Amino acid sequence: MNHIPPRPTATREMILECCKPIAEKLETDAETLAQYYSRHMEPPFAIGDSIKQGLITGISDYTPACFEVKLEGQSETTRLIIKFEDAKAA
Incomplete structure (x- = not known):
């Protein structure tokens, strides 16, 4: 990484x-x-942290106060947008 x-x-x-x-x-x-x-x-978590929703790969450039999260088993280009307050520790 x-x-x-x-x-x-x-x-x-x-x-x-x-x-x-x-x-x-x-x-x-x-x-x-x-x-x-x-x-x-x-952000309550750092880039690279694993949360229940997946792996945090970045902070959204388009949606304020949101993480870009990669789901396990998904393509390298697919990301969920998760609000800071909705991110749950793994």
Whole structure:
């Protein structure tokens, strides 16, 4: 298997920076929005982990907060799209 880099971690500064344009549109402050940041937005498993649904081969480029999962016995090009919150440990 290819070398899989570690998952990035969202720092407080990164979260605040992302909240600024949204806060401006909502006429509130970024700090208030950042308080509601949810940890479930980060992947609960790493690429290469096996879950009940199959093997995590990537994070979807098209569907937010979803894994690409290869099912055992399926072709190399077939993937399920599994939401982070629906992924279950093997």
